[in-house]
Amino acid sequence: MRVPHPGVVERPATLECVYDTGGDNFYSIRWYLKGELFYSFIKGNNPEKINHNHTDVDVAMAHSDTRKVTLREIAADAEGQYRCEVMGEAPLFQTDSTTQNLTVVRLPDKPEMRVTRSSYRVGETVEVTCTARHSWPAPTLSFSVNGHHIPAESSRVRNIGVSEDNGRFYFPKGSFTSTSMLILPIERRSSSSLRLGCHALVQSLEKASFISVEVESRLSSMFSFFNAGVACWTSDAALITLTLAMLLLLQKQLTEGKCWYSKLSKGQTVVTEKSSLMLYLMGSGSLTKKDEGRSHVGGALEDDWSLESDRENEWSLSKLHLPPACMANCTPPPRMTN
Structure with missing residues (x-):
């Protein structure tokens, strides 16, 4: 006998009885669950297929025959020992049977x-x-x-x-x-x-x-660090490595753009012109727009800004919205005041 291993609650299950009548003609097959008859097929009867209405299983009659029985959407009660019993025709009516256990599980919801x-x-x-x-x-x-x-x-x-x-x-x-x-x-x-x-x-x-x-990627991580004003790459060796990598990647843009780089002391002011500049900060601290009390830690400046550092801080400006790699070819900033 073949049964699902395991059966799944709320899914159909097909059980198959494997037999050889040994030359005798087939007469009948009967299926039992826990010792109670629930399906039979008797050759020549009218009807040949009979559903015995077992309380624990629901037989799909259209999908059951002389070798298999199909159960609709089994429940937990369908678990147990199944037996199929096959009988040959007269005069001997030789009978043989086999048993198999069906275990019923419930699969989890989608993880x-x-x-x-x-x-x-x-x-x-x-x-x-x-x-x-x-x-x-x-x-x-x-x-x-x-x-x-x-x-x-x-x-x-x-x-x-x-x-x-x-x-x-x-x-x-x-x-x-x-x-x-x-x-x-x-x-x-x-x-x-x-x-x-x-x-x-x-x-x-x-x-x-x-x-x-x-x-x-490592390069995209570097971009995001600088654009967010995150303190990183404090060692000279790391800064050199970063600069070289950025220069190789952005060689074309760097030849077309112009950028400035400087180091502000606390209280020092930089004045920008209205030219969609991009500001980058390295290290800690921030720049504050004077007269408005607004802080700026990186991004596009699309208006005239007068920025004052709240502590010693490195900064750079770029007309082409370039990342901080432009620092390698930097010139003094446009205007600086104390």
């Missing part, structure tokens, strides 16, 4: 995946939390990264826990919710986009969900 951000940089760590709810038995959670499987036993997977759901609403036996976390460091060799999957396994069956996160 819920959560990350703190949609993009990461090399050197950072992605923490993916996955929760699979309302399953019987409790699901085992594993992960995948761009199709590469990361098993539940991996050191990168942390099992947060399994909790029992309240009541018996989802399954008569009860149900469980499992939560795990994938801890994934972003390495230099990581691709620019990571497709992360969470796989909830119940026996041999699984449900999966997927999300994608972007990995910023």
